[in-house]
Amino acid sequence: MTTPPVDAAEPAPAHAQASAHQAPKAATPSTPMPTVAVIGNPNTGKSTLFNALTGLRQKVGNYPGVTVEKHVGQITVGGMTVQLIDLPGSYSLAAYSPDEMIAVDVLLGRIPGERRPDAVLVVVDATNLRRNFYLASQVLELGMPVVIALNMIDLATARNISIDAKKLAANLGAAVVPTAAATGVGLDELRAALDCAVKTPSAPTWQIFPALKTAAAELATAHSTPKSPLMAYEIERALLDVGAPAEARVVARQDAALTTALTATRESLSDGRPLAALEAATRYRWIAEQLAATETRGTPPPSWTDRIDAVLTHPVAGLVVFVAVMALVFQAVFVGAEPLMKGIDAGFGAVGEFLAEWLGNGILASFLVDGVIAGVGAVVMFLPQILVLFLFIAILEDTGYMARAAFLMDRVMRFCGLSGQSFVPLLSSFACAVPGIMATRTIPDRRDRLATILVAPLMSCAARLPVYTILIAAFVPAQLSVAGVISVQGLVLLAMYLTGIIAAIAAATVFKRLILRGPTPVFLMELPTYKRLRFRAVAMRLWDRAKVFLVRAGTIIFVVVIVVWALGYFPRSETLAANFEAQRETARTQTAAPATAETEADAEADAKALEARLAEIDAAEQMAQLEQSVFGQIGHAVEPIFRPLGWDWRISAATIASFPAREVVVGVLGTTFALGSDVDIDDAEGETKMTHALQSATHPDGRPLFTLPVALGLMVFFALCMQCGATLATIKRETNSWGWPIVTWFYMTGLAYVAALAVVHLTTAIGL
């Protein structure tokens, strides 16, 4: 059935020819850096191995057109630098989505502008060679030098599994190195094997399913044109993965005759059974042959995983533990990150104040303080939540509990067309959608991941809470209660959270039916054995995520803050400035009159009064300048749109100006209601000032601005709207496209408007 290594003459496409399995010479500065692709099943410790090899010499990017992250690292072997490309974890090269196709494209050298790798490192779980060798068997057929890392060899030994690596290597025609990435075992040998693979390459040329290989090669030759050469492996994938990207692609490039030929070949090869079934049976038979001579499995010791799972997936105990773990994660992100965020806020505030004092009141000061420093602060502010959440995600994933959480939650999440893996990202989004959206990386299915990203910002995040509390404190009477126990204020707050959840369920359902429509994704999920946590692996993941956020999303957030600053600053009215300066002068001269201060106490009181008066003038100036800035003008311009919601220009402007991140909305409300942007509502006095300002605000005709319906409408608007540049920047970064953030903004803003309008009208109708 199987043909031992001879020659797999694979016609490489024109742009891949330079590198495709011709012996690359030892790298000199003039030749391109040798490249090794790293591939493996999920849960094999592939990323840990990648990190252990490359350390901090890593870069994260994106492949064009897909959401897959591109991890590239460098290692030095034998005095030469080799580039490692970490491919997404997968069980097979079969590709049913563009994201899955990336591995095939990288291995074949089909990524535009990139060379075909010089060798492949396949990471396998030494405790489960049978299933892990499925992917390895596919890679061994590609005609590239292969190095196999038998990772987690320590666990295999502990389970009385012994593997004859030398014999396996000789039989396979590939280097085989036992490793334990978590403890550093075998890394030197692995480096040496990689060195050897790129310096003196020898490629195994297995033909595990020769009939398929031959048929694919014939089709490729018959249908290739000089302009568009077909690779035999592309045809092989097109034959196996019916209706998947590989087939669509070769058919699109070639004539319709190829479609007919593909169908005919499938039929002739498979004698009635699906070709994929034949392939699987053939490969597993080959694997059994290979392992029969090289792997011996003794009696395994009793498994801890079974005993732990008896508790952790138990209908009662399991759910209790689950709720406790999730409550802990949520608390940690929501509350635990707060001291750090407060510290960062205070730190940037202090720097800003210092600069402001030093630079005075000019445009430079405003640009540096409210633009640059605020911008950097707005980015850094997210780090504590991201780090805390990813600390927990790393712990949950590396120990193996994350898969159990998805197992427990899958049925519930499927209610709105999502899967169990969406639970943790959505839960985290109650603290902040930014880390929540970053956490969707753990969702394997592309459409499930996009649906989760689209609805994650509907979860009421921590930054919306101040808006709710201030409006509730100002407009929902504190003494109102249901049956004397449940406070209505509390109920309104709960209603805001429920509004977000219900909207998210509805939106997810609609998205999965409309723009993310498609066959139900396959849920097959390995439940890995529980593993000990390794500090280094966790630290590397935190470093990786922090870097990705700061560099990729951070720059967008920073630019948004600068733009919003400029819109709120320009045009500056000199007349207004002079006017308010005159007011300040008057206040100062009045207080300075020495005769009025008879005692020291009086002088002190005068100084205090002056300070208060000056603060008032400053706040009034901020508001006046904002009103005639671009923002104020926009606020006025959109007033008609928001009039049905009962808003005036101040609320509109505050809503728009809070765009850099919802965190700033209290500050902007402070400005628009002439309290100054540094009003602190955590402080009782600040809160009283704010509630009073909102309660006494009026329309120009003297009607109160806020009625209870208007306040409720504003809260619902904030619960559902997408006024958060940081979230949009993160969506852009995670989906690798501007389309999805635009979709998110429009659907959420539309939803927020309609819902707010409905609330205003309904509550007015029932006489609130």
Place this chain on the structure above:
Amino acid sequence: MGTNATTPITLDRLKPGQRAVIRTVRGEGPLAQRLLEMGLLAGEAVRMVRVAPAGDPLEIEILGYSLSLRRNEAAAVDVEHVQ
């Protein structure tokens, strides 16, 4: 004839703790291909480990590892129940 040992049923009908031998994975397309790749081949032994508290998904043991799959996915797999 009629004994439990030879009655073909679908994988989702197994009760926790029950063992079976896989007969075939029905159908074509991504689900069938993924099931086969994960090792659900004819003749392979499988054990139903547990059912999630909500009644779905299921956890099975195959090729010595634990795999979670949904009920409707398991329904595409014909097995022979063995005692």
